[in-house]
Amino acid sequence: MTESPHPHSNPDCRAVSELLSRVGDKWTVLIVKALETQSRRFNELKREVGGISQQMLTRTLRMLERDGMVTRTVHPTVPPQVDYALTDLGRSLAVPVMALTEWTFANLPEIHANRAAYDGAMEDAA
Amino acid sequence: MTESPHPHSNPDCRAVSELLSRVGDKWTVLIVKALETQSRRFNELKREVGGISQQMLTRTLRMLERDGMVTRTVHPTVPPQVDYALTDLGRSLAVPVMALTEWTFANLPEIHANRAAYDGAMEDAA
DNA sequence: CTGTATCCGTCACGATACTG
DNA sequence: CAGTATCGTGACGGATACAG
Numbered sequence: 001m002t003e004s005p006h007p008h009s010n011p012d013c014r015a016v017s018e019l020l021s022r023v024g025d026k027w028t029v030l031i032v033k034a035l036e037t038q039s040r041r042f043n044e045l046k047r048e049v050g051g052i053s054q055q056m057l058t059r060t061l062r063m064l065e066r067d068g069m070v071t072r073t074v075h076p077t078v079p080p081q082v083d084y085a086l087t088d089l090g091r092s093l094a095v096p097v098m099a100l101t102e103w104t105f106a107n108l109p110e111i112h113a114n115r116a117a118y119d120g121a122m123e124d125a126a
Numbered sequence: 127m128t129e130s131p132h133p134h135s136n137p138d139c140r141a142v143s144e145l146l147s148r149v150g151d152k153w154t155v156l157i158v159k160a161l162e163t164q165s166r167r168f169n170e171l172k173r174e175v176g177g178i179s180q181q182m183l184t185r186t187l188r189m190l191e192r193d194g195m196v197t198r199t200v201h202p203t204v205p206p207q208v209d210y211a212l213t214d215l216g217r218s219l220a221v222p223v224m225a226l227t228e229w230t231f232a233n234l235p236e237i238h239a240n241r242a243a244y245d246g247a248m249e250d251a252a
Numbered sequence: 253c254t255g256t257a258t259c260c261g262t263c264a265c266g267a268t269a270c271t272g
Numbered sequence: 273c274a275g276t277a278t279c280g281t282g283a284c285g286g287a288t289a290c291a292g
Contacts, residue, residue, distance in 0.1 A: 006176030007156050012231070017155070019230045024150015026285075029143070030133050042254055050132030053286055058255065068240030079253040080292085089236060096225040103222045104145045105138065110215060114194030152265075168274050179266055184275065205273045206272085 022067075023097060027052055027060045032086065032094055035070065039085035069093060148193075149223060153178055153186045158212065158220055161196065165211035195219060 007013045022028055027049065034040060034048040046057055061084060064070040069090035075081040086094075133139045148154055153175065160166060160174040172183055187210060190196045195216035201207040212220075 007159065008175070008177045012234075013156075015234055016227050016230045017152070020150045020155060020226065021152075022150075023226070024146045024148075026143070026147075029146060030139075033133065049134070051134045053288095054255070055257095055287085056285060059285090066241055066244040067237050068244075074254095080255085082254060089233060089240075092233070093229065096222065096229045099222040099225050100146065100149070101142050103219065104142045107215060107218070108138070108141055111193050114215075115192055118192040118194075179268095180275070181267085181277095182265065185265090200274095203273095206275090208274060 022063065023093075025060070027056055028064065029097060031057075031060055031064065032069070032090060032097070035084060035086045035090070036094065039073075039083045042082050042084070045084060064090065148189065149219075151186070153182055154190065155223060157183075157186055157190065158195070158216060158223070161210060161212045161216070162220065165199075165209045168208050168210070171210060190216065 030049045030052075031045060034045055040048065042057070045061075046052060046054065049057070052060075061070065061072070065072050067089075068087055071085050071087055073083045073085070075083070156175045156178075157171060160171055166174065168183070171187075172178060172180065175183070187196060187198070191198050193215075194213055197211050197213055199209045199211070201209070
């Protein structure tokens with residue numbers, strides 16, 4: 001946990017920021033969740049996640065594979081079959097992510113109430 | 127933890143996704159970190175975070191305020207003085223975020239190694 | 253089936269100038 | 273000091289067509 005006057009310029013903090021961006025992107029968590037219980041084929045994932053384009057599924061899987069979060073196994077059959085599975089690293093990431101998820105569920109009512117109050121105050125001012 | 131064939135369309139899961147995006151954006155975590163120990167004034171925050179534009183600082187603070195993560199206190203002095211502070215909600219969010227941060231530090235070497243291996247394999251193929 | 257290539261719209265973000 | 277207004281840019285993400 002390095003200290004720096006400008007967290008931004010610190011390489012370690014940039015790494016954390018980068019990881020948070022990955023987790024915060026539109027599809028990563030949904031894909032990891034879909035792989036949580038079992039390995040999946042490409043189109044299985046596409047159906048399971050729902051609403052994702054082929055392009056984004058491919059891109060996100062490549063990033064996850066590069067970081068060692070998922071493995072990609074090609075079976076040289078015809079038609080081709082590719083299985084994606086979580087690695088231990090990917091599964092271990094799911095733990096703190098789940099903590100954030102549970103925090104969200106626990107505090108969702110309060111957040112919604114806060115927003116309603118804020119928006120109400122804003123339109124009073126307007 | 128609601129079940130749905132298409133997580134995307136589930137309002138609870140969208141809320142989680144939204145929260146992850148907020149945490150995953152470029153500045154939120156850095157601002158929360160800067161407010162962790164004490165309340166800060168606008169330009170104090172700007173200096174502390176480092177590299178953020180006025181516009182993004184304002185926007186991010188507004189979002190955090192709307193969600194009830196920070197309070198905004200205006201002192202009617204001249205020149206004007208505005209203090210930002212974390213709420214209990216904001217502080218409680220910091221807990222699971224820190225868990226993710228620590229996971230990152232713990233697994234950074236492995237991730238870097240994975241990337242190097244992946245990139246190496248790629249340029250072999252090329 | 254499992255991708256890659258291409259095009260395109262949107263929006264987050266940055267820089268700058270201006271205001272109370 | 274603490275913002276708001278405006279404009280520009282690039283990355284992100286979707287749709288579609290094509291390929292092995």
